[in-house]
Amino acid sequence: MNSLVSVHNELYDFAAVRQQFPVLQQQIKGHPLVYFDNAATTQKPLSVINALLTYYSNYNANIHRGIHSLAEQATAAFEQTRDTVKQFINASEREEIIFTSGATESINLVAQTWGRQNIHEGDEILVSEMEHHSNFVPWFMLAREKKAVVKVIPVTEEGALRMDVFDELISAKTKLVAIVHVSNAMGVVNPVEKIIRKAHEVGALVLVDGAQSSVHLNIDVQMLECDFFAFSAHKVYGPTGVGVLYGKHSLLQSMPPYKGGGEMIKEVSIDGISYNDLPYKFEAGTPNIADVIAFQAALEFVNEVGKMAICTHETNLLKHAQQALSTIDGLTILGRSSEKISVVSFVVEGVHPQDIGILLDNKGIAVRTGHHCAQPLMKCLNIPGTTRASFAMYNTLQEVDVFVEALKKSVKLLR
């Protein structure tokens, strides 16, 4: 894939990168597709699609137990993805990488195992007002069961965490801080390093929801020192139905299993059950073999193009979009914090986001409208929802211009 890395002044060869995404080569409602819904899910490169095809065509088999050639090949490919994920987030051991169905399941796994074991009556869990429902609801469910308390770090009008309130909320009662790394609704990057340090000072653990950050930022869980890190493959150009839970070895070791079934056991008898070692203890049943294997291709693709180059490109797109959007009368961008990546979320005075979404779709432009599964944040900002454009490595400045022009026309029509 050397051709993807440009020898010219460009960060990378956009045309070559775009060519790798079949879905982008189409027209929607008579217009070339402009896909700006990347924070919801990214498109998949050919290498990922081919990995799925190759697996099902050549070596589909159930893993870990089989002694035949296909099973061995499938097992090796599946476990290779674990090694690549370990490198991708710089975990220290492959046993710290648990495959789940997505970031949501990763978070629920922690709530249902570590949480049920360690959260007791009166304990406090800290979350923020900008959490996705996935990192909100599991903790409320746990707190209700355990008579624990969920405390919420508020957000400023600029979309930044109120760190002064965080300092007041965190105490010896805090057992866990569950915090989003990058807000899906605004693109704001939270100071997780600082949060982790302060949480550890009071003996609390930290779970970082990396659903939005893992595709844009260099993730180093050892440097972050977070206790848990959760993300989804499908937001990193990989297949749907695969997620990752990173956990520190000692923590994962001490946690009870999550689901019972095959694979997660060492020995089963009528008298008792002994559980398998990490990471298999948390991977009951036949896993999503094909998609885990194809996820490897996605991570290799990202590594090949280069995360730094991708991030620089996306920042250029974001700056260009924010500048162009600011010329529209009555338009307000959410999250004016300077620490932002890849997402521009906005409201237009007197215009409902759903109407904007429908008219942009009519021009082949895919954006997301609504509350972005962050209703507490929408309530805090006193808006029903926003229009969100989110960028990926294959988007271009020209697409941003097409989007802004279409938006201007839509707003004129709707007002």
Next chain:
Amino acid sequence: MNKVATIADIEKDIVESFSLFDSWDEKYEYIIELGKKLPPVPEQYREEIFKVKGCQSTVWLGAEYIGGRVVFYGDSDAVIVKGLISLLMQVLSNQTPQDIIEARLGFLGEIGMMNHLAQTRSNGLVAMVKQMKNYALAFKLKS
């Protein structure tokens, strides 16, 4: 008393006027105009119980039973949805409960609304129709 046009007649008229449009741009412009022209619902229908649960926009739907016919009041905070309510009201308002219950509303498909709007949004459309039919059923049972 003036003869009230039947549901089928009104549907036919709407399909005919939509057939004059060359593009989806024009269809949307027309729907937006309808939405802007639709008067807001009387204040008493802006209560929580008159909301139709949709995914993204809020829809209010109220109805009265006058002289054997159902009169609808509808509104939304999104103007395209409001335009769609206006179309539904053109067809179903001032009809008898029985006719409303039996209405197939094939025009929505014929003008391309069901296809063109994504699943979530046409679900909203389906929810609105269902709510209107529920009103008709309630009035029928009462009378």
